Amino acid sequence: MRVFILTLFPQIIAQATSFSILKRAQEKSVLEIIPINIRDFTKDRHKITDLPPYGGGAGMVLKPEPIFLAVEHILKSCKITKENCEIILLSAGGKVFNQEMAQSLALKKNLILIAGHYEGVDERVAQNLATQEISIGNYVLSGGEYPALVLTDAIARLVPNVLENESSLKSESFQNKNLVEYPQYTRPQDYKGLKAPKVLLSGNHKEIEQWRKRESEKKTAVRE
């Protein structure tokens, strides 16, 4: 999978994706994460990416032109067709991201994620360029870089061969309906009087499985 991330701050993306699972997936060439600087697609001498909003109001709005040009450049230079690509605008007002959306996006060969900044992005990007508008939750961040990274991480771990041990996906939270994962414990069995459940040390796989199912349901019920 290729993930292009359009941003005014490509360093944030490059840094954050150079560790752990995302780093190893890129080394194995199962995943390519390509930060694209929106500023590189400006046409004027001052490389202006944002202007005050029409109608007045606070802050600056990202101009449509450099974003349209950046996406057109990616599609053309990488020979990407609209069918094997999703163009996502990160936006606080978008559809709230969940595991089901991550599973569906993990089937795509190419993702183009557009990170806004300041007061946001000219609406023509949402209406005429993006195929989806996605939010990572009902709160406002300063920029779309962290939301883009959240999507990239959640989607990438569902792409075949990204995780070293894909069996861990089976029991993970939200993989099975809305169930969250059962509680996990490791050594020591007794930490300052706080004990790991005996059943997990029993070696009885059937009982362990039943305990995990019960605990998973309990944890899910508490959240609802």
Ligand SMILES: C[S@@+](CC[C@H](N)C(=O)[O-])C[C@H]1O[C@@H](n2cnc3c(N)ncnc32)[C@H](O)[C@@H]1O
């Ligand atoms: C300061 S925010 C703009 C907020 C906008 N004025 C509003 O009220 O919805 C700047 C950028 O951060 C990103 N952003 C902020 N919160 C987000 C969220 N919850 N989910 C996804 N992206 C978000 C978007 O790309 C947005 O264009």
